Amino acid sequence: MSAEVEAAVAAAFREEWGQIVATLIRVTGDWDLAEECAQDAFTVALQRWPRDGIPRRPGAWLTTTARNRATDRLRREAVGAAKLREAAMMSSPREAGDDEVAVSGVRDDLLRLMFTCCHPALAFESQVALTLRTLAGLTTAEIGRAFLVPESTMSKRLVRAKQKIIGAGIPYRVPPAHLLPERTTAVLGVLYLLFNEGYAATAGADLMRHGLCGEAIRLARTLAELMPDEPEALGLLALLLLHDARRATRVDDAGDLVTLEHQERTRWDTAEIADGVHVLETALRRGRPGPYQVQAAIAACHATATEAADTDWAQIAALYGELARMVPSAVVQLNHAVAIGMAEGPAAGLALVETLDASGALAGYHLLPATRADLLRRLDRRAEAAAAYRQALELAATDAERHYLTRRLAETTNQD
Amino acid sequence: MRYMLLICGQESDIASLADDPALPGRGGWADEMKRRGVFRLGEGLRPVAEATTVRVRGDEVLLTDGPFAETKDLIGGFNVIECADLDEAIEIAAKHPAASFGMIEIRPLWEQ
Numbered sequence: 036m037s038a039e040v041e042a043a044v045a046a047a048f049r050e051e052w053g054q055i056v057a058t059l060i061r062v063t064g065d066w067d068l069a070e071e072c073a074q075d076a077f078t079v080a081l082q083r084w085p086r087d088g089i090p091r092r093p094g095a096w097l098t099t100t101a102r103n104r105a106t107d108r109l110r111r112e113a114v115g116a117a118k119l120r121e122a123a124m125m126s127s128p129r130e131a132g133d134d135e136v137a138v139s140g141v142r143d144d145l146l147r148l149m150f151t152c153c154h155p156a157l158a159f160e161s162q163v164a165l166t167l168r169t170l171a172g173l174t175t176a177e178i179g180r181a182f183l184v185p186e187s188t189m190s191k192r193l194v195r196a197k198q199k200i201i202g203a204g205i206p207y208r209v210p211p212a213h214l215l216p217e218r219t220t221a222v223l224g225v226l227y228l229l230f231n232e233g234y235a236a237t238a239g240a241d242l243m244r245h246g247l248c249g250e251a252i253r254l255a256r257t258l259a260e261l262m263p264d265e266p267e268a269l270g271l272l273a274l275l276l277l278h279d280a281r282r283a284t285r286v287d288d289a290g291d292l293v294t295l296e297h298q299e300r301t302r303w304d305t306a307e308i309a310d311g312v313h314v315l316e317t318a319l320r321r322g323r324p325g326p327y328q329v330q331a332a333i334a335a336c337h338a339t340a341t342e343a344a345d346t347d348w349a350q351i352a353a354l355y356g357e358l359a360r361m362v363p364s365a366v367v368q369l370n371h372a373v374a375i376g377m378a379e380g381p382a383a384g385l386a387l388v389e390t391l392d393a394s395g396a397l398a399g400y401h402l403l404p405a406t407r408a409d410l411l412r413r414l415d416r417r418a419e420a421a422a423a424y425r426q427a428l429e430l431a432a433t434d435a436e437r438h439y440l441t442r443r444l445a446e447t448t449n450q451d
Numbered sequence: 452m453r454y455m456l457l458i459c460g461q462e463s464d465i466a467s468l469a470d471d472p473a474l475p476g477r478g479g480w481a482d483e484m485k486r487r488g489v490f491r492l493g494e495g496l497r498p499v500a501e502a503t504t505v506r507v508r509g510d511e512v513l514l515t516d517g518p519f520a521e522t523k524d525l526i527g528g529f530n531v532i533e534c535a536d537l538d539e540a541i542e543i544a545a546k547h548p549a550a551s552f553g554m555i556e557i558r559p560l561w562e563q
Contacts, residue, residue: 156537203559204452206536214538 043089044080049253051094052172055101057144060169060207063105066197070169072108076101145170146209146261149254153222154205161196162225163232168193171250181232181247219262223271223327226255230275234282248279259314269318270327276311277334280304292439296343308338329358348377365396373406381413401430405440412447421447453491453560454540458528460553462499465527480547484532489543493530524553531560 052073059069076097090096152165160182167173167181179189199205210218233247252275259268284298293299315331333354340346355371368391376384388407397403408423424444431437458465484490504515518525527549534540537557544555 154537156541203557204454204536204540206538210538 037085040081040084040089043084043093044077047080047093047097048077048172051097053148053170053254053257054094054142054145055098056169056172057148058098059101059105060148061144062102063109064201064207066169066200068105068108069101072101072104073097075104079104142261143209145257147207149222149258149261150209150218151200151205151207153218153225154200155218155221156203156205157196157199159225159228161192161199162221163228164189164192165196166225166229166254167247167250170254173246173250177246219265219267222258223267226251226258227271227275227327229254230278234278234285248275248282251275252279264321266318266321266323267325267327269314269321270325270329270331273311273315273318273331274327274334276307276314277331277338280307280311280338286435290435290438291442292435294439295337300341300343303338308335311335312339324357326358326361329354329361333358346377348374352378365391365394366400366402369397369403369406376406376410376413381410385410385414399430401427401432401436401440403427404430408443408447412443417447452536452540453531453533453562454537455558455560456530456532456540456544456547457526457556457558458495458530458547458549458553459524459526459556460549461523462525464549464552465496465525466498481530483546484530484543489532489534489539491531491533493528495528496526499525527553 055073055076056069059072060066063069063072079100080093080097084090148170149166152169153162157165164178164182167178168175173181175190175193176186178193179186182189184192200207209215229247230251233249233251252272255268255272255275259265259272262268280303281295281298283304284300284302285293287293311331312335315328315335318328318331333351336347336351336354352371352374355367355374359367359371369388372384372387372391374384375387385407388403388410391397392403392407404423405427408420408427411417411420411423421444424440424447428437428440428444431440481490481493499518502516502518504517504519506513506515530547532540532543534543537559540557544550544557547555549555
């Protein structure tokens with residue numbers, strides 16, 4: 036097979052998988068059948084495209100092939116009147132009309148699938164797994180690897196989730212207006228978690244699982260295109276792009292974590308930063324700020340500073356203040372304290388950290404003592420700083436974080 | 452689809468449900484759902500102190516005084532509703548007065 040055909044099939048898989056599955060779920064109501072027929076369509080493409088040439092619209096070709104496959108299978112397996120009725124309904128062309136109508140119908144399917152995968156009646160881990168399987172086309176084994184669970188566990192999780200959607204009557208639709216804001220938040224939350232899972236592993240030595248970052252960005256872009264009136268979708272996309280642009284500099288050659296301050300800024304992806312800033316500006320023009328837009332604005336402050344010393348910490352501190360008002364969260368307050376520590380000096384930051392510490396809201400979170408340690412070090416209170424680094428070390432979850440803290444601890448104790 | 456709403460809560464709260472306006476005929480939730488055409492059935496349950504649990508093991512009928520599981524939360528009543536999908540069932544359950552002090556488990560019924 037020519038490399039050209041292989042590349043075309045791979046590209047179609049990346050770009051069309053979710054849409055094909057989404058349309059097939061709508062017409063058959065059967066999630067497993069939809070996935071299997073989508074898979075079959077790509078297999079057929081691998082056989083036919085080298086012989087017949089790459090179709091003008093690969094997505095439409097694949098969808099039609101998958102639909103025909105589904106019709107055949109339902110006819111063959113039809114045992115009762117209900118199944119026959121379904122098959123009959125499928126052969127009536129629901130997407131008749133001009134291309135534009137068909138395209139908009141297909142795009143609605145994709146949104147339906149996104150909202151159904153992220154329905155709050157499903158466990159969060161199931162939402163994430165379903166999104167990766169049905170929208171991104173990752174295999175069960177790949178999803179299992181990404182979340183460090185055995186394939187059999189992941190497989191059961193997916194089966195249970197699909198069973199619940201059908202059994203409990205979770206509707207396959209874009210939620211009506213009164214449910215839309217909260218359900219959109221759920222979808223954005225799943226995509227953000229996907230990205231973060233790829234950005235920093237929560238356990239073990241494998242800090243980067245970048246595949247997930249790429250999938251999250253692609254899905255966020257799709258969502259932003261499908262929901263042009265939702266500035267938070269654009270905000271999330273901007274945030275992911277601005278984080279991702281710094282990915283290459285986040286760990287050094289030895290696999291150790293490099294803080295923002297010490298990252299090699301010339302290696303940041305300037306095109307991705309420009310893209311992120313542009314997307315953020317588009318979002319902000321809507322005049323309806325939200326948590327993702329504010330976080331993206333913070334990320335933009337960092338990403339557009341040519342040197343660490345140029346960072347506009349006063350602006351960042353103000354943005355964290357705004358974020359803390361939108362989403363009351365102790366982690367946001369901690370970041371606010373860091374920014375204040377940079378904008379107004381370590382003593383001001385430390386005062387905020389001490390208040391947070393006393394509240395007990397972040398007990399067990401390694402970044403609380405780590406932040407306190409950094410502020411104490413800058414105030415030259417070295418013995419206290421060392422004690423706080425040790426405390427952070429006990430709580431750190433990844434090897435990279437432990438290496439970083441060990442290094443800082445050594446620096447603090449060796450200055451005598 | 453048909454769903455059963457299991458009304459759960461602590462005994463003291465459940466007791467107060469007995470004179471709750473949610474019950475049919477009192478102008479509350481049940482009557483609203485009847486008007487909407489989604490209410491099929493609903494009853495309140497008397498206290499767990501009056502419950503008897505039955506098991507048959509071999510030839511023996513074993514009786515226990517009390518509910519099948521001793522927990523702080525118990526089932527104080529149930530409703531059967533028939534509506535479009537889970538989203539509508541959630542909306543209906545969220546309107547039930549017990550949702551604000553106890554909780555409501557939504558269980559789809561087997562359809563033949």
